[in-house]
Amino acid sequence: MIEPPSDKPISPSSPPSKLHNPAAPPDRKRPNSATSNPPSRTAGDPSPATKRSKKAREAVRASHLLIKHEGSRRKASWKDPDGHRISATTRNAAADRLRSLREEIVSGEVRFADAATQHSDCSSAKRGGDLGRFGRGQMQKPFEEATFALEVGEISDIVDTDSGVHIILRTG
Numbered sequence: 001m002i003e004p005p006s007d008k009p010i011s012p013s014s015p016p017s018k019l020h021n022p023a024a025p026p027d028r029k030r031p032n033s034a035t036s037n038p039p040s041r042t043a044g045d046p047s048p049a050t051k052r053s054k055k056a057r058e059a060v061r062a063s064h065l066l067i068k069h070e071g072s073r074r075k076a077s078w079k080d081p082d083g084h085r086i087s088a089t090t091r092n093a094a095a096d097r098l099r100s101l102r103e104e105i106v107s108g109e110v111r112f113a114d115a116a117t118q119h120s121d122c123s124s125a126k127r128g129g130d131l132g133r134f135g136r137g138q139m140q141k142p143f144e145e146a147t148f149a150l151e152v153g154e155i156s157d158i159v160d161t162d163s164g165v166h167i168i169l170r171t172g
Helices: 048-057 091-107 112-119 123-127 141-149
Strands: 060-067 130-134 159-161 164-170
Touching (some): 060 091, 060 141, 091 112, 091 164, 112 123, 141 164
Antiparallel strands (some): 060 164
C-alpha cells in the first residue's frame, strides 16, 4: 500500500520515502539508484555522460553522391546490377561526370538530393544520398576525413575511395 503524502516538509537530508511494492519478494531488496554507489572511477576518467557528449560532438551527418568506375571494389550497384556500365567507366570519366553534377548543384540548377537520387550508384540514392549520422572509424578513411573537414552546408570536391568517386554534402 502506498503511504499518503505527509504534511511535513521534505528536507534535503530526509531519506527518500519507501513505497511498498507487492510484486517484489519480501526477502529481496531492490536496488535504489538514489542510494546505490556508482562504480568507482579514477580521477581524470570521463564520466559516461562526458563520453556520450564527446561521441556526439565527433559524429557528423552527411549525404553523398557516388559514381562507381572500373577501379571500384564492387562493380555493381542498384542502377547497374551486372556492373556492365561501371566496368566500362574510367575513373576520369566518373570524376568528370561528378564535377559536372557538382557545378549544377552549386549553381542552384539542381538540388543535391535530386542529383543523388537520379545519379548515385549508392543505395542511399533512395534517401537523396543521406547517410545519416556517423562517427569516426565508420566510413572509409578518405571519406571520413573529407566529411569531418567540411562545414555544415558545404559540398566537398571529388573524394576518391575504394568504392568510387564521391561528392559529399555535410548536413549536420
